[in-house]
Amino acid sequence: MTENAVTENAVTENAVTEPVARLRTLRSVALRTPDAKRAAEFYDGVWGLDPVEEDGDVTWLRGTGPEHHILEVREADRNGLGKIAFSVATPREVDEAARRLTGLGVPLVAEPGRLDQAGGGYGLRFTDPENRLIELSADVEAVTPRDPGGQDAVPRKLAHVVLNTVDIDAACAFYTTVLGMRISDWSEHQMAFLRCNADHHVIAFNQAEWASVNHVAYEMPSVDHFMRGIGRLRHEGITPLWGPGRHGPGNNTFSYFADPAGLVCEYTSDVAQVDEDTWLCRVWRRVPELSDLWGTAGPPSKDVRRHMAGVPDPGGWWER
Template identity: 75%
Template sequence: MSAEPIARLRALRAVTLRSTRCADSGEFYREVWGLRQVETDRDAVWLRGSGDEHHVLQLQQAEQNALGKIAFAVATPREIDAAAARLAAHGVGLVTEPGKLDQVGGGYGLRFADPEGRLVELSAEVEAVVPGDPYGHAAVPRKLAHVVLNTVDIDAACEFYTRVLGMRISDWSEHQMAFLRCNADHHVIAFNQAEFASVNHIAYEMNSIDHFMRGIGRLKHNGITPLWGPGRHGPGSNTFGYFADPAGLVCEYTSEVAQVEEDAWLCRVWRRTPELSDLWGTAGPPSKDVRAHMRGVPDPGYSAWWRS
């Protein structure tokens, strides 16, 4: 009998990015992108959206761009403890044992690595914050929408995240991309088949399509034009506008992500055509420049830099 998934993941909580230009990127996300700074130190900055998560993005100064960590929300510390035992049953070792997390925002959690060396954190009881814009007037990100990762083996990545983490595949874009969910959002993680593991892009959800367009307008007012967009994707039905931060990492504004009804949703395989990558027909296919940014640089994984 196979081991059961380690926990019920409630949401994608936050992402940590290792950045070659941490200070400049911190200013970009704070002053232009619309996130609010929670805390900073010499080589790191933590930023939040307008929602109730303590922070959605941490930037760390590094010699090369890379993924630092993906954090998922779990309901209780008891579930964290149970997840540790289930990880052992799956043959997955722990990087950080269950306990209080010594980090900004605190919480109770654990950490482990996926098969390509990405650091994954499960946490509960992270410090609460009051929503920053409860009426949703400002054209700023509400939450982290999804993380897209390049992988050398899309089938192995999907197998791990479904079997071990209990995620579900919502859709495929042929055999090139897979979209995975942990709640009603169409996807919180997506994998793109590539020649090496790396960060493809990070997406931030705006409250509405009006907020989405006003956010793009604010960037254009600051002299920053989209790498790709605005448009609307087929898989997920979400709007998109892709930009590059000062370190060259790709960030996306999105809105109106499809909501999945578990008992009624049918996973489909989308063809990879310009008409389906942008249903509006306003953005056209991604350019070579967009693809180069999303390709990123080879990410050796947490073991190359992590010190527990």
């Protein structure tokens, strides 16, 4: 039996009375790729992020907000997910999360302690049932918000990451019961949109043949910034794979592109805000008029779906 199967069974057999922590935000995502240098240059020179640190084959990049970095790009032998980092309020919550994870039989990849990485902080790491590396952290260095007037058409924060999964029900069960996330909406039984704060979703799962990164989305301050960002990329000779348009679930604008490594990145804005007291989760039909409310993008092409399928990602890179 694999370690992730052990983790899944352990969580199932141990009653989860409350989540291991209260997640505040989606802090950052790390991507692994054989084209890390070219990818970092794209996210810096074209996409609109700013490098904050570089160490050999790793680059950390920020948006215009106060988060130290929202993207880490690391050299690897294949495209894949490095990790997903969520913020919690205090180091004490990190320690409590470790105790609860251990009680659930979820092995820790890194015990609570100072994080030896760009931005520092205090945190821990563990894996989900499909061997994705998850980090919970507090006290990470902040940076001064850039362009407080919001004139530049560049991302301010990480909006969400969509993950392909071979078992959408198991993925949702883990992220809701263990991490306390809430399901905002379903797209039939093909996609689930999960939140940890008022944003409609910070994680979404897509039922697929293998586990992989589907895409990473970056939030623009407004629809105007969103459209001007698309225009800037067009001037660079880069056209959308799909979009612009507006999704039904989440009501957010979308325009998808491929970075030099073939990983899919998205500009988005106007993400729906959830009132916990009144929001009702609904199941959306998977029809073109709901995948794009504007009707400007049409359905995703086979090329878009191929890019979003990615390559099989078994995780476990930290053990190699």
